[in-house]
Amino acid sequence: MTSAPLAARLDIPSGPLFFPVTAYGPDGSIDLDVFRAHVRAGVDAGAAAVFACCGTGEFHALTPEEFGACVAAAAEETAGRVPVVAGAGYGTALAVRYARIAEEAGADGLLAMPPYLVVAGQEGLLAHYAELAAATSLDVIVYQRDNAVFTPETVVELARTEGVIGFKDGLGDMDLMQRIVSAVRTEVPEEFLYFNGLPTAELTGLAYRGIGVTLYSSAVFCFAPDIALAFHRAFNARTAEGDALVNRLIDGFYRPFVELRSEGRGYAVSLVKAGVRLGGLDVGGVRTPLHEPADEHIKRLAELTECGRALLREESA
Numbered sequence: 116m117t118s119a120p121l122a123a124r125l126d127i128p129s130g131p132l133f134f135p136v137t138a139y140g141p142d143g144s145i146d147l148d149v150f151r152a153h154v155r156a157g158v159d160a161g162a163a164a165v166f167a168c169c170g171t172g173e174f175h176a177l178t179p180e181e182f183g184a185c186v187a188a189a190a191e192e193t194a195g196r197v198p199v200v201a202g203a204g205y206g207t208a209l210a211v212r213y214a215r216i217a218e219e220a221g222a223d224g225l226l227a228m229p230p231y232l233v234v235a236g237q238e239g240l241l242a243h244y245a246e247l248a249a250a251t252s253l254d255v256i257v258y259q260r261d262n263a264v265f266t267p268e269t270v271v272e273l274a275r276t277e278g279v280i281g282f283k284d285g286l287g288d289m290d291l292m293q294r295i296v297s298a299v300r301t302e303v304p305e306e307f308l309y310f311n312g313l314p315t316a317e318l319t320g321l322a323y324r325g326i327g328v329t330l331y332s333s334a335v336f337c338f339a340p341d342i343a344l345a346f347h348r349a350f351n352a353r354t355a356e357g358d359a360l361v362n363r364l365i366d367g368f369y370r371p372f373v374e375l376r377s378e379g380r381g382y383a384v385s386l387v388k389a390g391v392r393l394g395g396l397d398v399g400g401v402r403t404p405l406h407e408p409a410d411e412h413i414k415r416l417a418e419l420t421e422c423g424r425a426l427l428r429e430e431s432a
Contacts (some may be wrong), residue, residue, distance in 0.1 A: 140399060158293075169200075182213060222253060339394075368420075
């Protein structure tokens with residue numbers, strides 16, 4: 116944990132926001148040594164932050180003890196070079212418990228996952244996240260997706276809540292996001308961060324950038340950091356040449372990857388882990404109820420990754 120404000124460290128990232136997978140050994144238990152190597156490689160490659168034990172890291176599958184051990188390992192490996200943000204979720208009591216574990220483990224902030232299963236009203240959602248934000252000294256980013264969908268008025272209240280510094284969108288409703296950004300900009304003078312949190316967020320990056328959302332999570336960075344870094348640099352350059360490369364990478368790698376990812380349930384996690392294994396780091400498989408990708412899909416992932424790298428070679432030629 117560092118004393119620098121989390122919002123300032125995340126606002127203009129020097130590289131992609133890294134969501135590492137959680138490594139398991141042959142017996143299915145946490146492999147902290149491999150997890151450490153994965154985190155270390157990501158930071159060395161240029162990650163601007165580590166979001167540990169979140170969606171790609173199978174937060175849902177970890178016990179509190181495993182969660183604490185992984186967050187502590189991430190904090191130790193980063194050693195303050197970049198911030199560590201940990202997942203927290205389920206009902207309010209368990210979300211608070213995970214938040215306190217994360218704080219003790221050395222995290223710099225929290226990504227607040229949707230509450231478990233229930234479809235709550237706006238009043239209940241606001242109370243849930245306010246209680247979570249008050250439970251620790253950690254800053255909180257609220258994650259909109261699935262059963263946690265917010266009105267602009269509720270996000271305004273979240274932005275006014277002490278400890279809530281940002282809003283990550285995993286829903287993809289651009290009309291709603293424009294209204295949220297506009298409402299908060301109008302009603303709340305303090306800085307508030309927004310993140311594109313759709314799976315393979317690079318695919319929709321240009322659309323989100325159009326409404327002022329430039330921060331995004333990158334699962335591709337887990338297994339193809341060179342492609343993710345090239346995209347990130349081109350995306351943030353905001354030049355004609357940069358946007359041209361962004362579109363070439365979307366056409367030749369990201370769109371086909373998303374289409375492959377859509378061929379299996381849970382592939383937003385399991386296909387990414389397969390990609391990490393293809394890169395030479397044995398992070399194990401996924402825990403049930405997720406399942407492993409088909410062999411044919413892993414073969415296609417390897418081919419797609421090579422296509423992405425071929426585009427980078429053409430760019431540098």
